[in-house]
Amino acid sequence: MHKQDDSCIFLVVRRLRCRGCKKISHELPDIVVPYKRHESDTIASGLREDVPPEADCCPAEGSTISRWKHWFFYNQTFLEESLHALQNQQEITSILILPLSPLHRQPEGWLRLFVYYLVNAGFWIHTRFSVGLMERA
Secondary structure, eight states: OBOOTTTTTTOOOEEEETTTTEEEEEETTTTTTTTBBBBBHHHHHHHTTSHHHSSSSSSSSSHHHHHHHHHHHHHHHHHHHHHHHHHHHHHTTTOOOOOOOOGGGTTHHHEEEHHHHHHHHHHHHHHOOOOOOOOHH
């Protein structure tokens, strides 16, 4: 995982299997955004609308930052609806602001907190299953 200071850290993600239903879940640290290679604070700094992709706001390339922005704004309606549902259930109301944009209004560490609540509430499914056929040589 790439950190904001351009260093790399390696994470051990524990896989846990429920004895009752046999489903597997992953224990993700707070700094992880599922399916992303950079920590949540790095992604949050790259998502800000007032920072152009070519700006030196984080160690990611401009094309990576553009993909993050496309991913976030493509999913913005779902994310805001999920946040609204979470606000009815938990004390997240005083921390994150709806609508999410503009992102510079959000507090420091907002993405880390948001992903934490989304994953733990079951709104963000973070396990993918792939089914493929192996070819014989």
